[in-house]
Amino acid sequence: MQSFVRGRKARTVAMCILALICGPASFLWAQGLPLSLDDAVRFALEKDPSVQSASWDWLAASAKADAAKWGQLPSLSFGAGYQRLSDLPPMSLEMANPFYPLGPSQINFQFPASLDNVTTLALNMEYPVFAGFRIQEAVALAQLQAQSRLVGIEIVKRSLVFEVRRAYWEAVRATYNFQTLQKNLELMKSGSQLTAQQVAQGSATRADQLAADMRYNQADIDLGDAASQQARAYLTLASLIGNASIPLELSSQSPDSRPSLILTSRPADPDASDIRPPLVESDLVSKALAGRPETRLSSLSIQIAEHGVKQAQAGLYPTVTLLGNYTFADPNPRVPFQTDPTIFTGTWALGVQLGYDIGGLPANLAECTAQTQALKKTQADAQKQRTTVILDVRTCIISLERTWRDITLTQGNVEQAEENLRVVQQRLSAGTANDLDVLTAQFNLLRANFAVTNRQIDARIASADLARAIALDQVR
Numbered sequence: 001m002q003s004f005v006r007g008r009k010a011r012t013v014a015m016c017i018l019a020l021i022c023g024p025a026s027f028l029w030a031q032g033l034p035l036s037l038d039d040a041v042r043f044a045l046e047k048d049p050s051v052q053s054a055s056w057d058w059l060a061a062s063a064k065a066d067a068a069k070w071g072q073l074p075s076l077s078f079g080a081g082y083q084r085l086s087d088l089p090p091m092s093l094e095m096a097n098p099f100y101p102l103g104p105s106q107i108n109f110q111f112p113a114s115l116d117n118v119t120t121l122a123l124n125m126e127y128p129v130f131a132g133f134r135i136q137e138a139v140a141l142a143q144l145q146a147q148s149r150l151v152g153i154e155i156v157k158r159s160l161v162f163e164v165r166r167a168y169w170e171a172v173r174a175t176y177n178f179q180t181l182q183k184n185l186e187l188m189k190s191g192s193q194l195t196a197q198q199v200a201q202g203s204a205t206r207a208d209q210l211a212a213d214m215r216y217n218q219a220d221i222d223l224g225d226a227a228s229q230q231a232r233a234y235l236t237l238a239s240l241i242g243n244a245s246i247p248l249e250l251s252s253q254s255p256d257s258r259p260s261l262i263l264t265s266r267p268a269d270p271d272a273s274d275i276r277p278p279l280v281e282s283d284l285v286s287k288a289l290a291g292r293p294e295t296r297l298s299s300l301s302i303q304i305a306e307h308g309v310k311q312a313q314a315g316l317y318p319t320v321t322l323l324g325n326y327t328f329a330d331p332n333p334r335v336p337f338q339t340d341p342t343i344f345t346g347t348w349a350l351g352v353q354l355g356y357d358i359g360g361l362p363a364n365l366a367e368c369t370a371q372t373q374a375l376k377k378t379q380a381d382a383q384k385q386r387t388t389v390i391l392d393v394r395t396c397i398i399s400l401e402r403t404w405r406d407i408t409l410t411q412g413n414v415e416q417a418e419e420n421l422r423v424v425q426q427r428l429s430a431g432t433a434n435d436l437d438v439l440t441a442q443f444n445l446l447r448a449n450f451a452v453t454n455r456q457i458d459a460r461i462a463s464a465d466l467a468r469a470i471a472l473d474q475v476r
Contacts, residue, residue, distance in 0.1 A: 047242030
């Protein structure tokens with residue numbers, strides 16, 4: 001009868017343990033802020049400083065592109081000036097009459113006194129009709145730079161999404177690990193108590209008691225390590241999602257206290273972004289090469305280098321500039337003998353200027369060579385980037401397939417652990433096993449369930465990594 005009671009008690013303990021391990025994550029803590037995986041990603045994209053920095057960088061590049069476009073318009077400048085001149089008396093000039101004796105032998109020219117105040121208003125226009133395609137290439141380069149900054153935002157966001165997902169699942173793993181080791185500590189405590197009872201009854205030795213106590217102490221140490229790992233995992237997740245959902249201020253809270261978040265997403269939950277075998281490698285590689293921002297950034301870099309070559313070649317061409325001027329002044333330097341200080345006179349000028357930098361020709365040729373070599377380097381880097389993307393995708397595929405294979409194998413261990421527990425419970429009822437054997441079987445089942453959860457988390461991280469590698473998610 002006593003063996004039957006002990007067996008029923010052991011079955012009750014086993015059912016409680018399974019309920020704690022297989023139950024929803026919302027039961028892991030009594031209090032806390034619920035946080036799903038999608039919410040964590042959304043908070044990070046909204047609050048992460050790296051995304052904001054990349055966005056400001058793109059806005060600055062876009063403004064520079066607009067400034068380059070406005071540079072295609074003619075340059076107009078307005079100037080106004082005033083001068084006070086010293087007084088000059090009237091002057092006269094005498095010269096021989098070349099037509100004498102048809103007139104007097106000497107001719108007198110009388111010049112009036114100069115004006116003391118000079119006021120000038122001028123409007124100047126300069127337009128490079130042909131500048132060796134410098135302006136067009138500058139506009140193209142500025143636009144490509146803005147596009148590259150926009151792609152840079154996508155790179156930062158995709159990397160952040162993966163980091164948040166990995167940190168989220170690592171926090172889930174740390175939570176399950178802490179819960180498992182907490183139950184392990186309870187089991188080791190029960191084992192130590194049972195051993196103490198057996199020592200008192202004479203069915204166990206003092207060495208058995210010391211071994212049980214050592215297992216309990218080790219379980220306590222493992223639980224402390226798990227608590228520290230859990231705290232670090234939550235701190236990492238909090239640093240990624242920012243203070244939108246969890247404060248990061250320093251406090252007097254104990255490191256072993258319960259986290260202030262409830263991670264509601266579970267490893268076994270279906271997810272739209274989850275990728276599962278079978279996987280077609282060629283399709284995934286093609287999708288990555290077409291959608292990865294890194295490959296698009298490499299293409300933009302090649303275009304930038306090509307325009308850099310054209311801009312360097314602009315120095316080999318002559319420049320043709322259209323010049324214009326309108327001056328409204330008193331006195332106007334082009335109008336002689338102005339005596340009325342109230343009369344402003346307007347004059348205009350229009351011309352064309354041709355220029356060629358002969359002395360800078362060797363430097364321009366060297367610059368063309370340098371830009372051509374830079375283009376070849378950029379093309380080689382683009383090819384290297386394609387190889388890196390292909391290797392990244394294939395590595396992620398291998399990792400994901402391996403994790404799913406491990407899940408299948410570890411699930412078989414759960415069935416075996418359940419069967420072992422059932423057999424031990426029957427042996428306990430028959431009197432051929434003791435309570436310590438039942439506790440050991442219960443812990444083995446607990447560990448087998450955590451192994452499955454651990455492999456499921458590995459699969460979710462590997463799936464998120466493959467989603468990053470093939471640019472599966474639509475980031476905004």
